[in-house]
Amino acid sequence: MSIGGVLAVLKPEFPAVSISKLRFLEEQGLVTPRRTGSGYRMYSRADAERIRFALTAQRDSYLPLRVIRDQLADLDAGRAVEQPSRARVVTRDGELVTPPSGARVSAAELCELTGASEAELDEMAQAGLVLADTRGRFPGRAVQVVQAALALARHGISARHLRTVRTGAERQADVIDQVVAPTRSQRSGVARERSAAQAAELAELYARLHAELLRTAVDQLG
CATH class of the missing domain: 1.10.1660.10 (Multidrug-efflux Transporter Regulator; Chain: A; Domain 2)
Incomplete structure (x- = not known):
């Protein structure tokens, strides 16, 4: 061919x-x-x-x-290859399968969806990358976090090395909170929806800026 x-x-x-x-x-x-x-x-x-x-x-x-x-x-060479653990359900019609917005998943479900072991999930929780509620359940968005952390781990970057990423995200969230707080403090439902939309837009802009700055820094490594 x-x-x-x-x-x-x-x-x-x-x-x-x-x-x-x-x-x-x-x-x-x-x-x-x-x-x-x-x-x-x-x-x-x-x-x-x-x-x-x-x-x-x-x-x-x-x-x-x-x-x-x-x-x-x-x-x-005719040798057997051990396949790494993986999510049982990865894609549907080319789209990543994740829990719906607002959903909560147990530790067992999170491991099943991502292919993470209990030990790996525990290490991520200790590093603050994923946080469980009082019932031991995680937000649906934790699926993407765990999958990204697993991918980095295969390159030798452990969960503890990602704490600075988490703290950076928290600082950026604090800035976003200051920007949207005046709108969110209004009592109307429309104002709260506008506040949530603005926060999501700012988060996307921060993510784009971070990605470009990281690419620039990597390019400078030579």
Whole structure:
């Protein structure tokens, strides 16, 4: 298959995959397509399956490429590959499945939805990344927090290293609270709704600013 043919095969399962992504996986040594005399890439069915394996591991288990590369080497050598724990339900129609807004989930449900172990969840709770109420239940948004923390852990960044992220978010929330407090203090329901909408908008702007500043700082690492 040509690179376009592989893309057509994978697109239904991985809508975000692109030609540049396929070339990147080749550069990282995960797949080695044959080259024609004119220099065009030609992929076998086995090549396509290796790419599918890599994309699935990234999407469902947040594995770094070095781990995926090692797993592929083990498979090539006929050795069994231990699959990491993962959420039982990950996506539906391409969208991440999470509890509805305002929902509360138990520790067991949170572990099931994210693939986290009880020990990992306990470590995140001790670091203040997720907080349970008096009944031991977590907000639905904790699902995304735990999944992100698990992905970072696979790169060697533990929950305790993420405390500064939590404290930074809390400081930003305090600033947002000061901005929306005058509107929220009004008694009308419309004013409270306006306050909530403004807070959500400010949070999104803070998130965008943080992401861009982080990318800039990483670029400066050389």
